Amino acid sequence: MLLRVKRLGIILAGGSGQRFGDQIPKQFIRLAGESVLRRSVVALASGGAFDHIVVAANPDWLDETNEALKGLLGPALSVVPGGSSRNESTRAGLDALKAADGDIVLIHDAVRPLLSRDVVERVVAPLVEGRADAVDTTIPTPDTLVIVDGDRITDIPNRSLYRRGQTPQGFVVGTLRTAYANTPIGSQATDDCTLVLRHVPGARLLHVDGAEENIKITTPIDLVLADRLIQLQSIPPSKATTPAGNSSHWSGRRVVIVGGTSGIGAAIATELAALGARIAAVGRSAADDVTSASGAEAALATAAASLGGVDDLFVTAGVLHMGPLANQDAADIVETLAVNLAASVYLARAAHSHLAKSAGSLTLFTSSSFTKGRPNYAVYSATKAAIVNLMQALADEWSSVNIRVNAVAPERANTPMRQTAFPNEDHTVLLSAEEVAAATLRLAASGLTGQVLDVRR
Incomplete structure (x- = not known):
C-alpha cells in the first residue's frame, strides 16, 4: 500500500x-x-x-x-x-x-x-x-x-x-x-x-x-x-524539455543559426519559423567567413542589426574529412579545424556582448565522436572533443551574466554531410534532421547550462 x-x-x-x-x-x-x-x-x-x-x-x-x-x-x-x-x-x-x-x-x-x-x-x-x-x-x-x-x-x-x-x-x-x-x-x-x-x-x-x-x-x-x-555524461532528450506553460517560449525570439541553410541547421530554422521566432540563417554563401575572427564579428553584427539583438545562437556548421592522419591533405585538416572548432570559438566571442544583454543562450554542436578518438577520424574527433570543453568553460565563464551554454551530440543523422561521406549507407536508419532539431530546441528552452544533450533513437 x-x-x-x-x-x-x-x-x-x-x-x-x-x-x-x-x-x-x-x-x-x-x-x-x-x-x-x-x-x-x-x-x-x-x-x-x-x-x-x-x-x-x-x-x-x-x-x-x-x-x-x-x-x-x-x-x-x-x-x-x-x-x-x-x-x-x-x-x-x-x-x-x-x-x-x-x-x-x-x-x-x-x-x-x-x-x-x-x-x-x-x-x-x-x-x-x-x-x-x-x-x-x-x-x-x-x-x-x-x-x-x-x-x-x-x-x-x-x-x-x-x-x-x-x-x-x-x-x-x-x-x-x-x-x-x-x-x-x-x-x-x-x-x-x-x-x-x-x-x-x-x-x-x-x-x-x-x-x-x-x-x-x-x-x-x-x-x-x-x-x-x-x-x-550526456542528458537524455526527456530531461531537456521546455518548462510547462512555456509553449510560447520561441515566439518573437531573435535567433541566429550558423549553418542554418542546410541539414540540422535548416531543420532548426524551419521549426523556429513555425513557432514565431525571428531568424537570421547564415550559410556557406554568406558574405562573411565565420572561421575568422573578423568574419564572425561581422556576421553577428549584421544579424543583430537585422533582428534588433540576439537572444539565441546555434552553431551547427560542420565538415567531415576521413582517413589516416599521415595521409590526409593539409587543406582538409585546415578546413576541419576552421569549420568545426575555430568558427565556434570566434562566433562565441562575437556573440557574448549580444547574449549578455538578452541573458540568452549559445548552443554548439559536437557528435558522438567526442568521447573517444577513432582511427581515420583523428582531426574530426579532436574538434568535437574540443567543442565540449569549450562549452563547459563558457558555461562557467558566462554564468555571471546569465548566458546559458550547451552542446548537442547527435548520433548518426541523415544530413548532406553524412550522405556525402557515406553514400551507400541506409539513410532510413539514421536520425532525421527534424528529430535532432526538435531535441535541440527543447534543450535551448529548458534553462539548463553546461550540458551535453545526447540525441539518439
Missing part, C-alpha cells in the same frame, strides 16, 4: 572545505558552469515531486549559499543555518521542515552533484510502500578489505558482506526523530542511518543500490573525477 505523505528533503551543506584544501567550501566550487551545491540540489529535486527541500548551510556562508541557489529558492526550497556538525545540521533541517511523523525525508550531501533520478526513486520506494523505516544507499566494494591494528593485519573479511554508503538516505520522519531523541548528548555519527541502527530498536532498515558515479567531492582528485564524469 502506498503511503500518502509529504516528500521532503534536507541538503547538508555545512562543510568548511578543510579537507579539500581550498579557500572556499567545496560546495561552492564550480563544475561546468554551476556550483557543486546547485548541481546537488537540482539532482535531488529532479528525482521526484518534493514538497519542500531545506539546505542546512554553514552559518558563515549563508550569503554565498543563497547566491549559489538564486533562481531556485522559493516555497519549495529554503536555506537555514546548519550546526557545527553533520548531526546538528540534520537537526536544524528537520526542525525547519516542520514535518509530520508520517512524512518521509531524504537527506543528501551537498557535495554529491552526480546523483541520478533512478537512485532517488530507489530510496523513496520502500518508504512510500511502507516496507522500511529507514533506507541507506550503498554500492559494492571492488577492493579487498583489510582490518589493521597499527601496521599489523588482524583480519581480511569477506568483502561480499560489506558495502560502501552513499546518500541520499531516506527516513520516515518519526523514526529519525526518535533516533535523535534517543542519542546521548555529545554522541555523533557520520550518517543518520547509523543513529537509527543504534538508537531505534526494531526499526526496519533497508539498503538500495546507489551508483558508482554518485561520488562525494571531498578532495581535489574527486573534483577532477567529477569534472571528467560530467564531460562524459
